Amino acid sequence: xxxxxxxxxxxxxxxxxxxxxxxxxxxxxxxxxxxxxxxxxxxxxxxxxxxxxxxxxxxxxxxxxxxxxxxxxxxxxxxxxxxxxxxxxxxxxxxxxxxxxxxxxxxxxxxxxxxxxxxxxxxxxxxxxxxxxxxxxxxxxxxxxxxxxxxxxxxxxxxxxxxxxxxxxxxxxxxxxxxxxxxxxxxxxxxxxxxxxxxxxxxxxxxxxxxxxxxxxxxxxxxxxxxxxxxxxxxxxxxxxxxxxxxxxxxxxxxxxxxxxxxxxxxxxxxxxxxxxxxxxxxxxxxxxxxxxxxxxxxxxxxxxxxxxxxxxxxxxxxxxxxxxxxxxxxx
Ligand code: COA
Numbered sequence: 001x002x003x004x005x006x007x008x009x010x011x012x013x014x015x016x017x018x019x020x021x022x023x024x025x026x027x028x029x030x031x032x033x034x035x036x037x038x039x040x041x042x043x044x045x046x047x048x049x050x051x052x053x054x055x056x057x058x059x060x061x062x063x064x065x066x067x068x069x070x071x072x073x074x075x076x077x078x079x080x081x082x083x084x085x086x087x088x089x090x091x092x093x094x095x096x097x098x099x100x101x102x103x104x105x106x107x108x109x110x111x112x113x114x115x116x117x118x119x120x121x122x123x124x125x126x127x128x129x130x131x132x133x134x135x136x137x138x139x140x141x142x143x144x145x146x147x148x149x150x151x152x153x154x155x156x157x158x159x160x161x162x163x164x165x166x167x168x169x170x171x172x173x174x175x176x177x178x179x180x181x182x183x184x185x186x187x188x189x190x191x192x193x194x195x196x197x198x199x200x201x202x203x204x205x206x207x208x209x210x211x212x213x214x215x216x217x218x219x220x221x222x223x224x225x226x227x228x229x230x231x232x233x234x235x236x237x238x239x240x241x242x243x244x245x246x247x248x249x250x251x252x253x254x255x256x257x258x259x260x261x262x263x264x265x266x267x268x269x270x271x272x273x274x275x276x277x278x279x280x281x282x283x284x285x286x287x288x289x290x291x292x293x294x295x296x297x298x299x300x301x302x303x304x305x306x307x308x309x310x311x312x313x314x315x316x317x318x319x320x321x322x323x324x325x326x327x328x329x330x331x332x
Contacts, residue, residue, distance in 0.1 A: 004127035004135070005175030005331040008069065008166040010062025011298035012055050013285060014046040020156070027152035034156045039261025043159030043286035046142045051085040053094035055162035055291075056140035060099055062298070063136070063164040066332070071099040074166075075132035077106040078122050080115020080139045080290035082193075082319070083146055084108055091140065101136070112191065113257050113318025114181075115139055115290030116163070117326055120314075121179045127169050138164040139290030146193065148217040157259070159286035163294025174309070174329045178244035180236055181324040190225045191319040193218050218319075229259065230266045232323040237271060237315050244327035248273055252310035252330070255300060257317060258282040258292040267315070279305060289318065306330045 019042045020031035034040055046055060056079060064071060077092045077099075084091035092106035111118035116139030123135035140162035149155050167176075193216045195201065201216070233256065241248065248271050256264050261282050268278050281296045288295060293314050300306060310330040317323035 001128050002130060002169045002171070003175045004124045004167040005170045005172070006165050006328060007168045007332065008063040008065070008067025009164070009294065009298040009301045010059045010066060011161065011163040011295040012058035012062070013044045013161045013295065014050055014055065016045045016047045017042050018045050023156055026149060027155060029152045029156055037262070038157060039282045040157065040286045041283045044161055045144045046160040050142070052081055052083050052140045052142045052162070053085050053091050053098060055142070055160065056091060056095045056138045056164070057098040059140065059162040059164040059294070059298070060095060060136055060138055063166045067166040067168070069134065069166060071101040072103065073134050074101040074104040074136050076123055076126050076135040077101055077104045078109060078119040078135065078137050080109045080111060080119035081141055082110060082112060082115065082289060083141045083143055095138065111318065111322045112320050113259065113287070113289040113292065114316045114320070114322040114324050115318070116293050117179065117314060117316045117324040118181060118322065120326055121181055121324070123167050124176050124179055127167055133169045135167045136164060137167060138162060139292070139294045141289045141291045143289055146217050153222060154218060154220050157287045159288045161285055161288040161291040161295050163291050163298050165294060165297070174331045177246070177327045177329055178240050179324065179326040180240045180243060182232070182236060183320045183322040185320065187228060187321040189221070190228065190321065191218065191220045226260065226263060228321065229263050229317045230270070232317050232321070233263070233267045233315050234270045236323050236325045237267070237313065240313070240325040240327050246311050246327055250311050251277060251313050253277055253279055253300060253305055254313045254315065255279045255293055255296045256315050258285065258296060259287045301332065308332065
């Protein structure tokens with residue numbers, strides 16, 4: 001069976017910065033509370049009509065550039081997102097068009113904040129079984145479009161952005177060593193979307209003028225989610241390391257989903273992983289859902305934090321609940 005290795009990484013974060021102080025003017029909150037409880041100082045917001053597919057395009061172009069590859073070489077485009085530009089066509093098809101990836105098959109993966117790792121798994125399997133030689137994997141979100149700006153419990157947490165990696169087939173003994181995914185729908189009530197009436201999406205009434213489509217926003221029960229997140233992240237990390245035959249001490253870097261610095265620190269502590277081996281961006285970007293891991297990864301790569309043969313762990317959790325991890329032997 002073939003293997004897949006990462007040959008390029010890229011990211012794009014919109015330029016508009018919203019600080020905690022800015023949010024003090026919007027909801028009853030404070031910079032001190034947000035910093036202490038989450039680690040977030042500021043986040044980026046996609047203004048000026050930028051859509052998820054636009055952010056994805058910029059991240060993908062950077063990843064393709066690092067890979068030295070043309071979009072026309074891609075056989076597969078997979079986008080993890082909960083905020084596609086439209087319900088359909090998929091964000092991946094819109095991205096394919098913007099990139100000019102003419103011969104690729106394209107699809108979105110909806111797995112909450114785990115979207116990128118789930119998308120990575122889809123692409124990894126397509127390469128392993130010979131269906132694709134080169135695949136683009138993207139996590140991209142415009143969460144500001146589904147944020148309830150009156151809810152201080154969620155609006156202070158979220159941000160917009162995109163990150164991408166290019167995977168290529170390899171015969172070498174390197175690249176993606178293990179991916180492990182899990183989900184548990186019985187915890188779906190901890191993080192979900194509702195329309196303005198608080199209801200899920202329903203069939204529209206066949207009455208002229210009635211039942212206009214309503215925008216939706218996300219709702220979260222933060223405390224139990226926090227507890228569940230730490231448990232799931234530790235469990236999936238240990239399984240994935242076992243599957244790859246790698247010990248915690250051998251890790252060069254962990255790039256976790258950036259939801260809350262206290263969750264990240266609790267995970268690192270449980271694993272016995274020192275702070276210098278954990279890459280965080282939450283202070284500057286907040287929680288960008290599917291975009292958080294590939295954005296942090298691309299940044300870590302550009303900062304020279306990974307060398308060939310280094311062992312990288314990416315680990316995530318999100319709405320669903322979904323969670324997952326991947327162990328990669330770095331190859332750039
Ligand atoms: N500013 C000021 N106070 C706030 C606030 C805000 N933005 N949000 C909540 N509070 C208040 C609450 O109303 C509550 O007040 P009370 O004690 O008077 O009732 C108090 O702060 C504590 O709220 P609580 O929800 O218990 O805080 P917390 O320590 O659990 O932190 C989260 C809240 C959301 C930061 C935390 O639960 C969390 O990060 N959960 C996981 C979220 C997550 O990972 N989501 C993404 C999944 S991909």
